[in-house]
Amino acid sequence: MMNVIIKPILTEKMAGQGEKLGQYGFIVDRRANKLEIRKAVEQMYNVVVESVNTINEKGKLKARYTKAGYLVGRTNAVKKAIVTLKEGDKIDFYSNI
Numbered sequence: 001m002m003n004v005i006i007k008p009i010l011t012e013k014m015a016g017q018g019e020k021l022g023q024y025g026f027i028v029d030r031r032a033n034k035l036e037i038r039k040a041v042e043q044m045y046n047v048v049v050e051s052v053n054t055i056n057e058k059g060k061l062k063a064r065y066t067k068a069g070y071l072v073g074r075t076n077a078v079k080k081a082i083v084t085l086k087e088g089d090k091i092d093f094y095s096n097i
Contacts, residue, residue: 004040005037009026023082025080026081027081049084
């Protein structure tokens with residue numbers, strides 16, 4: 001079985017959404033579907049998930065000049081999931097630090 005959740009998205013914007021709207025962001029396996037993401041979050045954090053929205057991001061094209069010449073590459077493509085929890089449920093990412 002694949003590991004569905006790779007890591008949470010810990011940005012100021014997502015922290016604000018977590019407090020106001022009960023929404024949390026995760027970077028997930030690109031092959032995972034919404035049902036798998038829902039199940040993984042519910043098991044991992046012991047919460048009730050109301051909805052899951054997914055975003056597929058293509059890798060950005062990056063280029064730079066180096067001693068070896070002009071290098072062109074691409075960052076990895078990622079899939080993000082924005083998970084909305086049931087009213088009153090919370091996820092505290094900082095509790096186990």
